[in-house]
Amino acid sequence: MPMKNEHPAKGWAAGFGRVSLETPHLNQDSPENHVRVNRKTAARSGLKIKSGYEFYDRGITGSKNVRLPELERAIAAVVDREVEALIVPALDRLSRRGMRHVGEMLDAVEAAGGRIIFGKEGLDSGNPGSRAIIALLAEQARAEAQALSWRLTTWQEGCRLKGKWTGKRPYGYLVVDGRLVHHPDEAPIVRRIVAAFLGGQGCRQIASMLNDESIPSPNTARAEEIRARGRQPKNQPTTWGLSTVSELLRNPVLVGWRQHRGQVVLGPDGQPVSFGDGILEPGERDRILAERDRRTTIVKQSPLTKWIGGTTGEGRPPRYLLAGLATCETCGYSMVGHNRPERGRVVYRCSTFINGYTCKARAHIHSDVADEEVCRQLTARLAAMKRSDPILGTIAERWRQFTMTGDEGERAQLRSSRRAVRDRIVDLEEARYIRGEFAKSDEVARWEQMMERLKAQRDAIEDALHELGPPPDFEIGMLLETHLSRDAWDATPLAQRRELLQVATDRIIIVPAHRQRKLPASERVRLLLAGEDADAESLGAEQRALGRWARTSTR
Numbered sequence: 346m347p348m349k350n351e352h353p354a355k356g357w358a359a360g361f362g363r364v365s366l367e368t369p370h371l372n373q374d375s376p377e378n379h380v381r382v383n384r385k386t387a388a389r390s391g392l393k394i395k396s397g398y399e400f401y402d403r404g405i406t407g408s409k410n411v412r413l414p415e416l417e418r419a420i421a422a423v424v425d426r427e428v429e430a431l432i433v434p435a436l437d438r439l440s441r442r443g444m445r446h447v448g449e450m451l452d453a454v455e456a457a458g459g460r461i462i463f464g465k466e467g468l469d470s471g472n473p474g475s476r477a478i479i480a481l482l483a484e485q486a487r488a489e490a491q492a493l494s495w496r497l498t499t500w501q502e503g504c505r506l507k508g509k510w511t512g513k514r515p516y517g518y519l520v521v522d523g524r525l526v527h528h529p530d531e532a533p534i535v536r537r538i539v540a541a542f543l544g545g546q547g548c549r550q551i552a553s554m555l556n557d558e559s560i561p562s563p564n565t566a567r568a569e570e571i572r573a574r575g576r577q578p579k580n581q582p583t584t585w586g587l588s589t590v591s592e593l594l595r596n597p598v599l600v601g602w603r604q605h606r607g608q609v610v611l612g613p614d615g616q617p618v619s620f621g622d623g624i625l626e627p628g629e630r631d632r633i634l635a636e637r638d639r640r641t642t643i644v645k646q647s648p649l650t651k652w653i654g655g656t657t658g659e660g661r662p663p664r665y666l667l668a669g670l671a672t673c674e675t676c677g678y679s680m681v682g683h684n685r686p687e688r689g690r691v692v693y694r695c696s697t698f699i700n701g702y703t704c705k706a707r708a709h710i711h712s713d714v715a716d717e718e719v720c721r722q723l724t725a726r727l728a729a730m731k732r733s734d735p736i737l738g739t740i741a742e743r744w745r746q747f748t749m750t751g752d753e754g755e756r757a758q759l760r761s762s763r764r765a766v767r768d769r770i771v772d773l774e775e776a777r778y779i780r781g782e783f784a785k786s787d788e789v790a791r792w793e794q795m796m797e798r799l800k801a802q803r804d805a806i807e808d809a810l811h812e813l814g815p816p817p818d819f820e821i822g823m824l825l826e827t828h829l830s831r832d833a834w835d836a837t838p839l840a841q842r843r844e845l846l847q848v849a850t851d852r853i854i855i856v857p858a859h860r861q862r863k864l865p866a867s868e869r870v871r872l873l874l875a876g877e878d879a880d881a882e883s884l885g886a887e888q889r890a891l892g893r894w895a896r897t898s899t900r
């Protein structure tokens with residue numbers, strides 16, 4: 346029977362160790378070493394390590410506020426009085442977070458009548474006076490960790506500005522001497538993904554295409570590499586998914602640029618820093634971004650109010666020519682395509698039947714009839730127009746705006762630099778006026794300098810853009826011949842026909858059928874060509890060209 350005040354687990358200790366993966370090559374820490382040192386320390390203190398009480402945290406840093414699950418269990422063993430002491434190989438293995446963290450652990454342990462023994466330092470928290478030394482050493486361990494992390498940060502920053510790639514290799518690339526070079530197997534896959542996306546495929550479709558071909562996902566490829574180097578990868582193998590593809594397409598590394606905290610890393614000249622041989626040209630990336638924007642539509646109506654005003658994911662490629670483009674004459678809402686396989690046809694219906702709004706006379710028309718009639722009216726009317734017709738001028742202008750955003754070369758690069766600089770200006774303004782990061786007078790002075798530099802950069806880019814002049818004039822005759830003639834129309838893919846409709850028309854109105862008398866198709870489909878609908882014009886050409894106008898229904 347133990348004496349009063351005697352610890353119920355007298356003579357028993359738990360051991361704890363920790364290896365961080367930050368600098369595995371720099372330290373000699375290993376589970377085996379820690380276990381050996383802990384056992385030696387236990388023996389020296391007249392204790393034995395209880396079986397099943399050796400705890401180990403692997404790959405977790407001791408300097409950040411993250412949970413160390415095994416350390417928590419080790420402390421709990423002392424607090425629950427399952428052992429009387431916790432043995433650690435060295436103070437910095439217990440914590441690098443300073444006296445406060447160490448002190449909290451000491452308090453908890455002491456309250457339970459336990460102690461912590463530090464092997465390397467030869468300290469026992471149960472000895473009077475040792476706490477002050479532990480406090481000092483705890484702060485020292487913290488300072489070391491901060492110095493190390495500061496050195497790492499400044500080193501990485503220096504590398505970034507010099508265009509030296511540090512850290513994991515991005516998908517599609519190898520890193521050779523800090524520079525990105527194309528990965529022989531992955532770079533062609535990246536190109537395929539980009540081509541498929543620009544060709545109108547959705548990210549989900551692309552992902553399943555890659556999975557069908559058993560192409561390893563970026564995660565799997567990385568895990569296999571780690572395994573090939575004889576280490577156990579942390580991540581489980583995965584397949585391609587919507588987000589894998591969409592993240593890949595969004596990443597500026599496609600053109601050899603690096604993203605840091607959500608921004609493209611810019612050099613002192615305000616130009617993106619190149620980290621090597623990009624798989625794409627900057628102009629191609631611009632096309633991807635424009636395509637993403639185009640596919641993202643604003644939700645105007647939804648049974649879930651929280652969706653309204655948000656964006657609809659990546660947008661499915663549409664299946665029907667007039668879905669979302671045609672509107673119901675009665676209520677002004679857009680029409681949706683509705684497949685009726687039992688009748689072997691697709692119909693467009695006033696969308697109020699989905700969202701529950703009322704419409705006194707819902708328009709409803711067979712898609713083949715409507716598609717054909719739209720094509721007939723559009724091509725016939727355009728063909729009959731004089732070249733000087735203002736409608737043709739409007740179409741040309743919209744088409745130019747719509748396609749020239751993907752203009753390659755210098756203009757595209759300047760535009761993306763301008764965007765980046767503008768983002769930085771906004772960020773800097775937020776930093777001062779919203780986040781309050783520049784409060785003291787010397788900070789304000791620094792802020793003003795930074796702002797001045799950014800504005801100078803922006804002006805320089807604007808000047809360069811101005812010098813380039815406006816994009817080349819667009820010849821409407823070409824468009825009429827290659828896309829907007831009767832013959833060309835049928836040969837044009839669906840996605841492009843929809844783009845053309847959005848550029849060439851303001852509204853496509855479907856008149857509900859009358860029971861009493863049958864209306865001919867030419868009266869059931871009404872086309873307002875570009876510039877004919879004054880209401881739609883006020884929305885702005887760019888917005889229309891992006892396809893958002895079609896969702897705005899006037900009631």
Ligand SMILES: [Zn+2]
Binds near residue numbers: 676
């Ligand atoms: Zn309606």
